[in-house]
Structures are given as C-alpha cells and as structure tokens.
Amino acid sequence: MPKPWEQLDSEWLFEGGFFRIEQARLRSPRNGFEHPFMRFHFGDWCQVIALTPQEEIVLIRQWRPASDALEVEIPGGLIDPGEDPAEAARRELAEETGYTGGEIIRIGTTRPNPALLTNRMHAFLMRDVERTGAQQLDAAEDIEVFTAPYADIPRMLRAGEIQHALVISAFALYQGHIEG
C-alpha cells in the first residue's frame, strides 16, 4: 500500500482572503523523489438535499462567475468558523430558499478535491421541509428557488441540466444512504 510522503518544508505562496495557498516540498517514499505540491486551504463546505413530503427536492438556480453560466444546485455554502456542519446546512437552506424542516441527517463527508483542496464537504438530508419564510440573500447573491420531483434527477443529469460535480456527488451519497 502506498505510504505518506515526507514533508521537507513548506511556505505560504498566496493569501486570498477566503483561502490560502501553501507550497510544500515532499519526498516520495517510493523513490526518494522530491516534488513541490500546492495545497489550497479553504474552510469546510456543506450542502443539503431537502425533500418535501411529496418527494420534491428544493433546488436553486444562480449565475456562477467561474463557469459564467446559470447553475442548478442544491443549497449549501461555507461553514462559519466553529459552526456545527448540520446547523450550517440548516442555515444555508433557510437563507437561500426560505425552507425549513425537522431532523437533519448526515449522508456523507467528502473531500471536494483531496489532491488540491484541504477542506471537507459535509452532505446532509432533510426530509419534510416546507417553505416557512422569505429568502435572506446578501448583496452578492441572486438565487431563484424551485422544486422538482426527486425522481427526475437522473434525467436532469443525463440532460446536463445539473453540472456542479459537488452537487452531483450528493446524489450518489443519498443513493448509498437509502440503499444502506
């Protein structure tokens, strides 16, 4: 089985406000090869599959600057420092959509990109949600809320209507959850 690389040294390359880039010099245990690796340090993220009693999923549509496209996603975002991931998911759902619910269940914790990013993604399921309030958007957000039958998700994936890979990963976790 592969072994961890030995870290020889490390320096901060870039400070971006909400992230930092570290460069570490590492030595391979396989061949002694020394290689620089960059690590992008981000805070942890959360996302939530929110289902109504009719098995409709709460979806959001927003323009994303890096893809320069409207993206269909599930609610989620950055977990505040010290915030419980489940509470963060509940907060993001309420702020972005106005939906609230009862029990929240963790369906998985993943790594958005373990080769590059240091952070984790905590994925949750919330059933029996209902719209109980208004969105609370900050000035830099412009989010449309809609629902769709959860059974439509495979068709939406095939059609490319949902293209955010982290959102798509949550569907696989949900599938694993309900089969478990």
Add this chain to the structure above:
Amino acid sequence: MPKPWEQLDSEWLFEGGFFRIEQARLRSPRNGFEHPFMRFHFGDWCQVIALTPQEEIVLIRQWRPASDALEVEIPGGLIDPGEDPAEAARRELAEETGYTGGEIIRIGTTRPNPALLTNRMHAFLMRDVERTGAQQLDAAEDIEVFTAPYADIPRMLRAGEIQHALVISAFALYQGHIEG
C-alpha cells in the same frame, strides 16, 4: 430567472504553473452591487469508470497531499492541451493501472466547482477492460491498483472508504446513464 453579472474589469492575481487566479469586478443585475470574484483557471480533467467483464471496477489508491490521506479513486487526470477527452481518459487508465479496453462512452461532463474553478470534468465509462500491460508511473506518482465489485460502491460510500467528491460524482452519472 437570475441574469449574468456584468464584468467591469479583470486582472491576473497569481500564476501557479498549472493554474492561474483571475480577479474580476462584477456588477449584480439584481441590485447594481459591485463585487470582486476570483476565478481559478485550470485545464480540463477526465475520469473513467472502468469495468471488467465480471462487473468489477478498477480502483486506485494513492496518498494525496492536500487531504494528507490515502484516497481510493477511479483513474483520471489532466487532459493535455488539444487532447481529446476520451483519449485522455483511455491514456490515464493505461498509465495509472495498465488496464485497456474497447469502446469508451461519455457519461457526463460536469463542473468541478462552477463558483470557483473555470474547468470541466469529462466522465467516461469503459466496459470489458482487462489488464494488458504495466503501469507507467511518473516519479511523483505512487499508485496501487485493485478491483472491487461495482455493487460494493454504495457500501464503500457509506463507510467513507471513498471520499473524493469528484469520483463520487461519477457514480451518480453512471447511475443516471444506466437508468436512461
């Protein structure tokens, strides 16, 4: 429906060799709010679900510097400039595992993170693969190859044995593909 933001200006903040960071000043069409957004420019990536005639999936295990952990993944990597995504997936499979196969089918194209990253992930399915050669690892790689029944994937997700979200997204695309 939300509208694209208007871009007011843009500058390069950081050049990292295999990526570049751009900062753009954008204006919200909802409220006129001006906000800086960073875009991480990466080349496109590919990954492949490779299945043997016995419905075993070809998996790899490697230590990843950002998570500082051994990660179970499917083969994949960076598409070379000008390279066809399907050929890149075929190349990565052969280099990382020694497995080759016949027909390769695109099961989806996603965005690894449309809020931050400009690039795409092209996901493929290759059936009836077999081990026909040796791995061709570069000095900075140390990859163990193994197979597991594809039917075990939901259990592996529940157990947290696979935590790479982009890999997990490919399983959802495959599910959508076989249900289509």
